[in-house]
Amino acid sequence: MPKISDEKRAARRLQILNAAWTCFQREGLHATTMDDIIRASGLSAGAVYSYFKTKDDLIVAALTTSLSELSGLLRPLLARDPPLAPDELVREIAAAVEGFSQRDGFDLKRVALLGWSEAQRNERLRATMQDFYLGFRQGLVEAAKAWRRGGRIARAADPEDVAKTVLSLVLGYVVQAAIVGDVEPDSLKRGLRTLTGARAAS
Amino acid sequence: MPKISDEKRAARRLQILNAAWTCFQREGLHATTMDDIIRASGLSAGAVYSYFKTKDDLIVAALTTSLSELSGLLRPLLARDPPLAPDELVREIAAAVEGFSQRDGFDLKRVALLGWSEAQRNERLRATMQDFYLGFRQGLVEAAKAWRRGGRIARAADPEDVAKTVLSLVLGYVVQAAIVGDVEPDSLKRGLRTLTGARAAS
Amino acid sequence: MPKISDEKRAARRLQILNAAWTCFQREGLHATTMDDIIRASGLSAGAVYSYFKTKDDLIVAALTTSLSELSGLLRPLLARDPPLAPDELVREIAAAVEGFSQRDGFDLKRVALLGWSEAQRNERLRATMQDFYLGFRQGLVEAAKAWRRGGRIARAADPEDVAKTVLSLVLGYVVQAAIVGDVEPDSLKRGLRTLTGARAAS
């Protein structure tokens, strides 16, 4: 018979996760101390540790949660019927990423960069991310197939290649927006549309 | 030991930088301790610190050096005359990144991910990277202009948008290859070529 | 451990301060390592650092505390009514310094010497000391005025000069006792009394 209800537990968990998000994004994963998170969460050290056994758990949880929320935003875009055209889809995904970032003091792009870096060293995280991106890429494969069915791309096209290309476009948008700046979802849309009409190498 | 020659100094510096590269990439930027680097370099703590005043300096130097070596590899691709077609260019750039990574125990893609993450917190690094990517993007703008002149893309195309799109493609390749796997330079080439023939959204 | 009581906190603080005093005086301010103090205090590094953020803080606190304890000993001597005669006062102050030093393993004179040296480089400490000595000198000015009122010194005497002279006598006692040795409070009393009867330069 737990002293506090399950909703309360879930609320607490989220409270901690929110604190972690804020800190991680402001300071980076490693420069953020557990104490930073503990203070930002308004709870005690013991309390935080009762929800997440290690800092690593917290990192993985924070990143995983971001990923699954993002997933929820992305799914509808892939499910559209009739499917969005490639340039439209890229724009919408990029816009979704931006939209996700508007939540106060939270920039998904920065967090993504932190996560990718961390994934190099963190098996668990790496696996989680791989799953997520593989799933998303599979969704893009389906989209490519739909494009092929709809005659939007060549009959002979390999949907895998198309999916990989669209995924690169989107991942690259995140990097470019976070590091270089001066790109918008529409830049990619117009750029891709321009390339789309290109005369292929002879 | 009287004054050391400039070549010797440069060699020592490189020796340290190489040790740092190896460690950083194996362990990540923060999990790597100065002691790791010191041991890997075969020098003493004092010696290493006489070349790089802080760990941060070493991080920036290692990343900056990678960037400028990469720059050397990329320049010729952009300078080709006649210019490479978009799909070819993307493939070549991705291939160059892969080639750069073959050097024993050094994967540029992983290092790039670490660097992007670090750039969030490190002003100096961020500025250096921004310069590099802005310069590269400018090179792509020139390429786009050449494509336009050559009739490969529409007269009305905005070279900036095209450059941003190509840059995204390449940056995204790095992420996808490092995190998701199962992509190759040719995947992008084929994917882009497929999209290139696409029927635009009406 | 839930919140610790204020007394307990104060006790711990004192425990650390005592350890620091002992070490500082045995080894000097700089030759004493934090580890020395940590070990002597019987606490852990983290615990000590939770009370004093830096070694410097600890130095300042240790010295400041000595000063304020000494202050408590000196005040009554200056407040005597009728006031102590100059030679008596000097003797009593010197004796108070000696008495303060008897506490096991603690010699105020040595600590004073360390503090003066440190004050050259430490703004905060310098200010604290200046305040203390200025306050004490002001007390001596009042004493000099009382002597003048009581006819013990000339009507035309400048109390400031007298205070500075008495302060020098006392500070010099500390140096002489610590460095040269073979002086006692009574030496100054007798010496000053002898001089007191001197025939001034004509």
Next chain:
Amino acid sequence: MPKISDEKRAARRLQILNAAWTCFQREGLHATTMDDIIRASGLSAGAVYSYFKTKDDLIVAALTTSLSELSGLLRPLLARDPPLAPDELVREIAAAVEGFSQRDGFDLKRVALLGWSEAQRNERLRATMQDFYLGFRQGLVEAAKAWRRGGRIARAADPEDVAKTVLSLVLGYVVQAAIVGDVEPDSLKRGLRTLTGARAAS
């Protein structure tokens, strides 16, 4: 057959000592690094170490030299015939200390404070200082005897006590001037003269 003449050696030694003085006084004994001194001296590390085997040697030498120079300044004051009256003597000694400090970037008072502090931990230094101050005090004993012979102080006076008192006055002047400020040699002269005419405790 030494490569460089003895004068040259002596000049070099002084050059190093001067550099050390400057650094010590600006930064304190411990905050000054050998490198500071080496750079200030304009010589190489090896060269400096060929003159002084350890930093400690350099500290002792620098302090000892100061002491013996000061000694040269003080001796004539004690040798005056007829002897200076007590208040005059104190003033002159304090003035000599001040004069010694005027040499560019060198304040004897500060160095004295550093030296006293160091002497607590440094046997050699302590012995040297004790010798110096004991010798000086002996000089003051002689002065006191002269005062007694000349009837300036009571026939029954103990010259030792008088010497200790005068020494305290002078040492205290150094501390007061360095730490508290707002004292001059004349302050002590006037203060002592005032006390000199005091009515002793009944």
Next chain:
DNA sequence: GATGAATGAGTCTTCATTCAT
């Protein structure tokens, strides 16, 4: 003799985690 690069033990300080109350 002179040089100054190299050494490496030793410092201060932080911070993830625990556990007595």
Next chain:
DNA sequence: AATGAATGAAGACTCATTCAT
């Protein structure tokens, strides 16, 4: 269950001294 004080193993960096050239 909750608290937050305490732990202590690292980690980054310094600097007196040496010695190969």
